[in-house]
Amino acid sequence: MVLHTPKSSPSELPSAQHRVAYRSLGQTSLQLSNIGFGSSPLGDVFRRVEPREAQAAVHQAIDSGINFFDVSPYYGSGLAEERLGEAVHGLRDRVVLATKCGRYGLDSFDFSAPAITSSLEGSLRRLRTNSVDLLQAHDVEFADPNQIVEETIPTLRRLQQQGKTRYIGITGYSLDALLKIAARIEVDSILTYCRYNLLISDIDEKLIPFAMRNRIGIINASPLHMGLLTPQRAPAWHPAPAPVRKAASRIVALCRKRGIDPAALALRFCLEHPGVTSTLMGISTRVQVGAALAALALDLDTDLLEEIRRIAGPAYGIVWPSGREAEHA
Secondary structure, eight states: OBOOOOSOOGGGOOOSOSOOOEEEOTTSSOEEESEEEEOGGGGTSSSOOOHHHHHHHHHHHHHTTOOEEEOOTTTTTTHHHHHHHHHHTTOGGGOEEEEEESEEETTEEOOSHHHHHHHHHHHHHHHTSSOEEEEEEOOGGGSOHHHIIIIIHHHHHHHHHTTSEEEEEEEESOHHHHHHHHHHSOOSEEEEESSSBTTBOGGGTTHHHHHHHHTOEEEEEOTTTTTTTSSSOOOTTOOOOHHHHHHHHHHHHHHHHTTOOHHHHHHHHHHTOTTOSEEEEEOOSHHHHHHHHHHTTOOOOHHHHHHHHHHHGGGTTOOOOOTHHHHTO
C-alpha cells in the first residue's frame, strides 16, 4: 500500500538531504537502503499510474539515495516490471533489484521448476537486465511446503549458480510458513508484510531471533498495515477484522489531533527496528518519494507511541489467516 500523498506539487518536495541509511542483507554482500521502493503501484494495482511520473519517481528515489527496488510479475501481470525496467535502464549499477516468482494472479500459483525458470526469463526481459540481485519465491504459504523445499528453492539456487540472481529468498504473510521453510532449507532473505508496524510486532517473537541466529536478512513491508494507518478509507478487500480497522482509525485520529501525518509516523517507527534491513513502501510518484524521505526527519515521541499502543488495546497483534491457513480457518 502506498504512502499517504500530501497535497503538494513535485516542486514543493522536501530536500533530499535526509538520512537514508544502508544495512547489510543478512550475510549477503548487498547493502540496502533503509527505505525500499515497493514497485507494486507501478503495475496499476491500486490506481492508474502516469508512466512518465512513475519513471520520474524512480529517478528521484535513486538520486535521493534509495537503492532497493522490489517488484514481482504478479503486480499488474508484468506491467510493474516493465515500467521499473524502463526506469532503471542505464542505471542498473545504482540499484539493488529484487523480483519474485511463483505467484502470477490472485489465485494463480506455480512453484514448479519449469515455471520458476520461465518466470525469471520473462522478468529479466521486462526488467531489461541479465540478472537480478534477489529472486524470491512469492507468498509461499499458498504452496505445498515440501515443494518449496524440495523443488522451488533448489531451482532458485540453480538459477543463482547460472548467474541470473545473486541471492534468493522467500516472502509471505504467514510467519509460521516462512519459519518452517527456512528451518528446513537455507535462504538468504525473508520478506514479510503487515507483521511489524504500529499495530503489530510479532516478528520479534520468533522470526527476528531465528534470522539473527542464521544470519538471514529481513525485509519488512506494509508499514501502513496495507493502508489502514492513513486518513484514507481502507480498501474493501482488506482482510483485517473489524477490531483492527477500528484501532487503526483511532490511531489515525490521534495522530491528526497531534498534527502528525500517521503514515509518516508509521514509516519512521518501522525504520527504527535494528533487525530489519529495509522497509518497503509502495511508491509511484515524486511526491510520495518526498514524503518517505521527510519521514526520516520525524522525531519519534515515545509518549505518543505508548499512547498509540494503549488505544490499540486488544486489537494490537491480531492477525488473519492466509494461504493454506485460510483454507482451514
